[in-house]
Amino acid sequence: MIDYFKFFGHLIRLLPPEGAHRLGQSLLRLPIPLAPAPVSDSFTWKSIEFRNRVGLAAGFDKDAESIVGESRLGFGYIEFGTVLAQPHLGNAVRPRLVRLKRESALWNCLGFPSRGVHVVVNNLRASETSRPSNVPLVANIGPHPARLKAAATESHCLEIVLAELTELTTALSPFCKMLVVNLSSPNTPVLRSLLHHPKIAREVFVPLRRHLLSIAEAKKCQRLPLLLKLPPEDINREEWTESSLQRLISPMIESGVIDGVVATNSSPKLSSSLYPNAPRDLPGGISGKPLLVRSLATVELARKILPSDSLLIGCGGITTSDDAVAFIRAGADLVQLYTGLVYHGPQLVRAIAIALRMVNRR
Numbered sequence: 001m002i003d004y005f006k007f008f009g010h011l012i013r014l015l016p017p018e019g020a021h022r023l024g025q026s027l028l029r030l031p032i033p034l035a036p037a038p039v040s041d042s043f044t045w046k047s048i049e050f051r052n053r054v055g056l057a058a059g060f061d062k063d064a065e066s067i068v069g070e071s072r073l074g075f076g077y078i079e080f081g082t083v084l085a086q087p088h089l090g091n092a093v094r095p096r097l098v099r100l101k102r103e104s105a106l107w108n109c110l111g112f113p114s115r116g117v118h119v120v121v122n123n124l125r126a127s128e129t130s131r132p133s134n135v136p137l138v139a140n141i142g143p144h145p146a147r148l149k150a151a152a153t154e155s156h157c158l159e160i161v162l163a164e165l166t167e168l169t170t171a172l173s174p175f176c177k178m179l180v181v182n183l184s185s186p187n188t189p190v191l192r193s194l195l196h197h198p199k200i201a202r203e204v205f206v207p208l209r210r211h212l213l214s215i216a217e218a219k220k221c222q223r224l225p226l227l228l229k230l231p232p233e234d235i236n237r238e239e240w241t242e243s244s245l246q247r248l249i250s251p252m253i254e255s256g257v258i259d260g261v262v263a264t265n266s267s268p269k270l271s272s273s274l275y276p277n278a279p280r281d282l283p284g285g286i287s288g289k290p291l292l293v294r295s296l297a298t299v300e301l302a303r304k305i306l307p308s309d310s311l312l313i314g315c316g317g318i319t320t321s322d323d324a325v326a327f328i329r330a331g332a333d334l335v336q337l338y339t340g341l342v343y344h345g346p347q348l349v350r351a352i353a354i355a356l357r358m359v360n361r362r
């Protein structure tokens with residue numbers, strides 16, 4: 001088989017990163033063989049069957065445009081988004097995505113570009129018959145930055161978050177097997193402080209879970225699980241300790257409103273040392289190799305805090321199969337990646353899936 005990734009990879013990397021990403025996604029929509037047959041290593045959680053334990057992380061396919069092609073890369077599941085209720089162009093600064101080749105990292109300050117949930121739903125409908133049924137879709141959702149910016153008070157902000165997440169879950173539930181709430185994006189001011197708001201569990205997650213239950217009752221099916229995406233650092237941009245992470249997630253666990261976490265998003269803390277040119281008010285986030293240590297540490301702490309039946313997805317800095325194995329050994333049930341795919345191509349997906357087949361499950 002022609003190695004299309006190698007063939008196009010050189011060309012893609014000559015382009016600026018955002019253009020390269022758009023070209024990569026267009027290629028994924030072409031009916032060409034992209035990788036050998038996917039590795040089968042099925043994992044089941046709450047009746048959701050994952051083809052294998054390697055997933056595509058959020059942000060790669062924000063608008064669910066290339067799900068069929070991504071499935072052909074061999075992923076066991078695909079997380080699309082972050083999806084917003086209304087279209088949003090993202091931050092106006094340029095460049096918003098920078099390759100840090102020496103570090104096998106990316107710096108990004110995209111700021112939640114989204115074509116909006118209506119376009120995403122149309123894309124999902126269009127691919128319904130050609131998507132493989134054994135690759136579960138995960139919808140990553142978030143509140144619209146412009147609407148948050150316009151909120152007069154913090155409690156108004158929480159109302160907006162709930163209204164938007166409710167709208168998004170209604171629209172996306174028919175297409176996905178679980179939902180991830182993203183309040184940890186490093187380049188949307190307000191978002192991370194909301195994550196730490198003392199009333200977030202009671203005023204957003206409790207009613208959101210109730211809404212998911214009512215959808216399930218109406219459709220006579222199981223409630224979709226709800227996961228929270230964690231940042232790799234606390235509100236002061238310090239690495240998590242067991243007590244700081246506990247303070248954040250315990251209220252959600254005690255009220256039974258989340259079923260697991262994705263650990264982690266990209267790091268604004270690492271931006272200052274690795275990409276000093278970042279705009280001061282928009283630090284952006286570092287993904288890729290330099291993130292590995294703190295994402296792994298977050299997974300280890302999260303495993304101690306979460307109930308044993310919660311789903312823990314490890315993400316951040318996976319560029320080799322050994323990195324992925326380390327996440328599973330630290331307590332993750334599944335892993336996912338983005339930056340590793342940019343630098344190493346789909347061969348990495350297969351190598352990881354094979355390596356994880358050898359690792360005992362907890």
Ligand SMILES: Cc1cc2nc3c(=O)[nH]c(=O)nc-3n(C[C@H](O)[C@H](O)[C@H](O)COP(=O)(O)O)c2cc1C
Pocket residue numbers: 057058059060062081082097106108110112140182185229264265266287288289291315316317318336337338339340
């Ligand atoms: C360009 C880019 C865009 C991203 N967009 C999102 C996003 O929209 N929502 C989200 O939850 N995470 C987003 N992420 C974070 C990734 O999902 C992931 O958590 C992070 O990149 C760490 O994984 P990695 O080191 O394998 O890339 C984005 C990452 C990158 C590099």
